Every structure is written in C-alpha cells, then in structure tokens.
Amino acid sequence: MERRLAVHVLASGSRGNAAVVEDAATGAGVLVDCGICKRDFFARCEEAGFDPARLAAVLVTHEHTDHTKGLGVVMRGLAKLGVEPTVYADSAVRAASKEIAALEGTCDMRELRAGDALSLAGMQAHVFRTSHDAASSCGFRFEAEGGDVVGFMTDTGVVTGEAHEALRGARLLALESNHDERMLWDGPYPYPVKRRVASDQGHLSNAQAAEELKALLSDALEQVTALHVSQNNNTYRLPGEALAEVVERAGHSARVQVARQDGLASMR
Ligand SMILES: [Zn+2]
Ligand SMILES: [Zn+2]
Numbered sequence: 001m002e003r004r005l006a007v008h009v010l011a012s013g014s015r016g017n018a019a020v021v022e023d024a025a026t027g028a029g030v031l032v033d034c035g036i037c038k039r040d041f042f043a044r045c046e047e048a049g050f051d052p053a054r055l056a057a058v059l060v061t062h063e064h065t066d067h068t069k070g071l072g073v074v075m076r077g078l079a080k081l082g083v084e085p086t087v088y089a090d091s092a093v094r095a096a097s098k099e100i101a102a103l104e105g106t107c108d109m110r111e112l113r114a115g116d117a118l119s120l121a122g123m124q125a126h127v128f129r130t131s132h133d134a135a136s137s138c139g140f141r142f143e144a145e146g147g148d149v150v151g152f153m154t155d156t157g158v159v160t161g162e163a164h165e166a167l168r169g170a171r172l173l174a175l176e177s178n179h180d181e182r183m184l185w186d187g188p189y190p191y192p193v194k195r196r197v198a199s200d201q202g203h204l205s206n207a208q209a210a211e212e213l214k215a216l217l218s219d220a221l222e223q224v225t226a227l228h229v230s231q232n233n234n235t236y237r238l239p240g241e242a243l244a245e246v247v248e249r250a251g252h253s254a255r256v257q258v259a260r261q262d263g264l265a266s267m268r
Contacts, residue, residue, distance in 0.1 A: 217254070
C-alpha cells in the first residue's frame with residue numbers, strides 16, 4: 001500500500017486543537033478543528049511543510065471553543081491569501097457556536113452529518129459520531145486512493161462500536177488519551193467536573209485509549225499519536241507509556257508519540 005496520507009497535529013489539548021490531514025501525493029489537505037491563533041496556525045503549517053493555500057476544507061468536530069476559537073481569524077488570514085476552504089459543521093454545532101455563527105455568510109458553509117462520506121482534497125472523509133457533551137460531535141476516517149487510511153478521534157467519553165469500526169485498518173491513528181484516572185480523581189477539579197470528564201460523554205483516559213489501541217492493532221498500523229492530553233490530569237509521559245506498552249506486548253512495530261499543546265506532531 002502506498003503511504004500517501006500525512007497528519008500534522010498543529011496543537012492538541014484543552015487550550016486549543018487543530019490538525020491537518022494531507023494527501024502528500026498532491027499537497028492538498030483538510031483542517032480538522034481550529035482552536036489556535038492565526039500565528040500558531042501559519043507557523044506550524046510551515047514547520048510541517050504544508051502549504052495552507054492547499055487547504056480544501058475545514059471540518060469541525062464539535063462546538064467547544066478549544067476546537068473553534070481560531071476559526072474566524074484563520075479564515076480571514078486564509079482569505080487574504082485568496083484561499084477559501086469550505087467549512088463543514090453539523091447544524092446543531094453551528095447553532096451552538098458563536099465562533100461558527102460569526103462565519104455565516106463569509107464563507108461556503110456546509111452541513112456535516114454522521115454517516116456522511118465527503119470527497120475532499122482527493123480523499124474520502126467518513127464521518128462517525130463520538131460520545132461527548134456537545135450539541136453534536138464526530139470523528140473521521142480518511143481514505144486516500146490506493147487504500148491509505150487515517151483514523152482521527154478526539155473528545156469522546158467512550159469508543160462506540162461505530163467509532164471502532166471506522167478506525168479499523170488505519171495506518172496512521174490519532175487517538176484521544178486525555179487523562180490518567182488516578183490523577184483526575186486525586187486532582188484539583190471540582191467533583192462535578194471530574195465526573196463529567198470521566199463520564200461516557202467526557203474524554204478518553206489513557207487506559208481507555210490503550211484498550212482501543214489494542215483492539216486496533218493491525219498489519220496496516222504504523223503510527224499512533226495521543227491527542228488532547230490534559231494539563232492538569234495527565235503528563236506527556238503517561239499516555240506514551242500506556243500506548244507503547246500495548247504495542248510492545250503485542251510485538252507490534254507501530255511508533256507511538258504524544259501530541260503537544262505548544263508544538264507540532266506529524267505522522268507520515
Ligand atoms: Zn470537547
Ligand atoms: Zn476539546
């Protein structure tokens with residue numbers, strides 16, 4: 001199988017999320033979420049070797065501001081370069097987000113629904129539902145011509161059967177690994193917030209991410225990046241260790257890395 005797709009996680013964590021999925025054969029790509037400032041967006045695209053002028057679309061997973069707060073400034077920055085990507089968001093997400101509402105009428109905005117298969121930047125983007133305390137939330141399976149697959153899932157309290165099916169057979173996997181359960185319960189958050197994070201509509205723990213990775217080990221899988229690592233309830237070391245342990249125990253060769261809040265993490 002041709003290694004055709006690349007994932008550039010521009011930032012990941014509770015202070016801001018954005019990632020580019022690129023068809024490296026053509027240089028075209030899509031942006032998943034935009035919760036970072038214009039300067040970081042352009043700087044990290046450059047660092048990744050991705051030309052933002054080749055952005056065909058922006059996909060919004062859900063309306064939480066760590067995924068949407070940079071949409072306006074980045075879209076205006078792109079427009080100055082003559083780049084006008086289509087923005088895809090669920091209608092419930094559009095209704096719940098003032099960042100997205102502010103974009104209405106300034107760009108081509110289209111509906112995003114779970115079950116959709118969108119043709120974008122030479123890829124097929126399959127949309128699947130996630131389980132999160134948002135108006136609506138989703139993850140993506142990207143497939144390139146020739147069969148290369150990227151799985152992308154963040155902000156979900158559990159891995160549903162639908163999500164697991166969509167992530168199967170990925171060569172590159174970007175998977176939420178938000179918190180260490182002990183650090184969460186022993187940590188500084190008020191009890192209702194702890195309960196929310198740990199709930200089925202919250203975020204995946206390191207242990208849940210490891211369990212899902214174990215179920216997704218395949219001959220195709222080459223690289224895994226842990227996403228949305230909590231600043232308060234996790235460290236950058238723990239998710240890497242939890243995921244690497246799964247890979248090592250299975251005698252698998254997949255490479256594990258952890259995406260950062262303040263730096264680029266690419267998979268090719
Ligand atoms: Zn969220
Ligand atoms: Zn988030």
